[in-house]
Each structure stands twice: as structure tokens, then as C-alpha cells.
Amino acid sequence: MLKRDHLLLSTDEHFKVSHILDDLRHSVGDSEFGYRAQGFLAHALMHLGWTIIDIKPQGHPDVIANLGSQALLLQAKSIHGRTRRQGFSLGQEDLEGIRPKDHNTTGYLAILDCTIPVSWLLVDYRVIRRQVAQPTHVVSLYAMGNKELSSECTEEFVKLVSSHQSHIRNLDFHILCSRALRGEPL
Secondary structure (H helix, E strand, C coil): CHHHHHHHHHHHHHHHHHHHHHHHHHHHCHHHHHHHHHHHHHHHHHHCCCEEEEECCCCCCCEEEEECCEEEEEEEEEECHHHHHCCECCCHHHHHHCCCCCCCEEEEEEEEECCCCCEEEEEEHHHHHHHCCCCECHHHHHHHCCHHHHHHHHHHHHHHHHHCHHHHHHCCHHHHHHHHHCCCCC
16 A cells, blocks of 8 residues: 555656646757756766766767766657657767667666656667667657666656756756766755
8 A cells, every 4th residue: 555655646746747847848948958857867866876977968978877887878868749759769879879888888868758747768778779760659669668777767857856846947957967977966
């Protein structure tokens, strides 16, 4: 019973955060929203124990993180409404940015799905590389995704957005990145 109650609360939070993100995207525009999504993803990873090594506003990958001897390369994207229905295409440069260079590195395409309920979808490079330049339906991407890591990132992200909703417009890309790179979680 406790588990079920937790799931209901979690689902309510996901719905609420979807609306918060929609308002933010309309307020700051798609481009700035994408940058902020990167920053919030970095903070979600920090809450999961990762150390943020780099966050790039330009170039690839968008986020580099370490946990012990493991490295994580992430290319972050966001989808919503119209873009979600069109399918998703990953460019060659994005793919190359998350290609692991050694056995201690894992690359992920990280998609923030802003439809209700909000969620992060992380798809391993080894899986997504077969889809480059082909529009892929979001449902197919969910089937390819790393469910555990996607769920963990989603839960931390939802907590972060929900707890900072009153001043979320003030948390721009620069603030999110500089705090993450200094190891100061939100």
C-alpha cells in the first residue's frame, strides 16, 4: 500500500512539473529551455552521486560526468507536443559526441520528454547508433531506453523542478552550470 501511495504522489508531481516546464519553455523560448534542461540534468546526476566534469553550451557531448572510474557522455535534447509527434532524428555529430572512447565510458542520448507526465529517456549509444538520421518514434525510443537510469534521472529531475518552482525562471543556464561544475547541487 505504501508503494502505491508513493506512486500516486510521484505521478501527481510529474504532472505538476510538466506544467511548470511548459510555462518555462514559453517564457524563455525553446533554445534557452534546452540549455536549462541540460543544466537540470547535470544537477539530477549530481543527486545520483555523479560528479559533473563539463557542460557545453556548444559542441558535443553536452554533459560529461564521472562516478568513480566510470565516465558518462550525454547529449541532451527536449521534445514536446508537435516535435514529439514528428519522431526524433539524431544527427551524426550528436552521435559521435556520445561515442565511448574506452570500456569505462558510456554514452547516452538523453531526451527530456515534456509531455504529460514529464520524463527523461536515456538511450545507450550502442543502441541508438543504429538509428542515426532516421526519424524514430518516441515509443520506440522508450523501448530502447535504459529504464533504470531514465527513471532515476526523472525522479531527481522532478524533485528539483518541483522544489525550485518559485524561482525557476531565475535559474538560467549559467547559474545551473557554474553550480554543477563547482559541485554545488541545487
